[in-house]
Amino acid sequence: MRTDVQAGVPGAAGEAGVPVRDLRGAPRASWELRCRAGDLLVVSGLPGSGKSTLIRRVAPALDGRGEPVPCLDSQDSRARLERRLPARLPYGLYRPLARIAHYARLRAALRSGASVVVHDCGRTGWVRRWLAREARRRGTGLHVLLLAVAPDTALAGQRTRGRTVSASAFGRHRRAMERLVAAAADGRVPAGAASVVLLDRAAADALGSIAFDPGPS
Template sequence: MNRTPVYATATTGITVPRQRPAPAPVVRDLRDRAGHGPRTLRFGPRDLVVITGLPGSGKSTLMRRAVTGPRVDSQDTRDRWDARTPRLLPYALYRPLVRLAHYAGLRRALRTGEGVVVHDCGTQPWVRRWLAREARRRGAALHLLLLDVAPETAREGQRERGRGVSAYAFRRHRRTTARLVAAVEAGEPPAGCGSATLLDRPAADALRRIAFTA
């Protein structure tokens, strides 16, 4: 017969189940593998995956190429708004509306209960906390894919897409991303993450599929 381990509290004497410690997050470093990293990453059917890194590091490119299931990309949201907004109107004026639309789309995607890949800009840690809570609620896991590229590479990526961020914003992203990379390298991903994977540009380019499987 299976028995649940129990203990008695010192103050009340009430017997309660012993809580099993949460498993330590898995950290995988796929950098410096000369493009010979895995071609496919598979996750559980209800898992959530966050892709983060510097602006221009290749997050949206990776998502468009490799994600076979639902995805929520803030860049897609901005592109839709840009297409129907007067060209002379500065993005800063309608950026709050783009963000609201992005988060509304993320909420709709989460309500389906399916696995979702989410583009995270990195400077909004509350989004990862939201996703961690949702993963726990659905009995699934939250996974972090972190693109670690040099600032010069990210800037070149911005130039290639014809859209950059201000020097001030880029400094914020650099500080936030550097702290996140250091934490993952130390085996301490953000709270709630079941796993974290570090990718450089060759490792990201080698990926051809990010999928959710039963």
């Protein structure tokens, strides 16, 4: 199965005029997500839901123009700092530095004009608004891939990766994701987004690739 999202046209996920494609409970046949070169793709989900793993597995190294596709994950910035700082230093002390480094990398990627894949926890609405403004400036599209997994599944994922978030932080993430998923299920996309693809764990596992095809917006 192929799911296309058309850049610059509010509401086109798979077919014209349909801003949301809900693949939860869909058959487990392999499928691919195709965007336009220059589009911005946000992958949102609870901490531990598998966003980083999904991006590493399916995001392309190059878009259809032969240009690199930056994949921006805040955990990469955290890992870089961890390698340079004493192991005994609590993450909470340098969390602001990790976030600054992440957003600096995101800003540089956006200024390059590249197709970009962005890891997002769902809480940072201002980041999606920033990306939406950038997409409008470019004349391309912002698309959202919503990974809707059960909270227990996400918590198990945190334990498996050996990195957990506090109960209060997880609660905030959970409420934010519930709002995003409920809106998508009702056919509404985040402000400024052109489309949303809503996935459960099975649909995410069946996603074979993401591509950014060349062509006019």
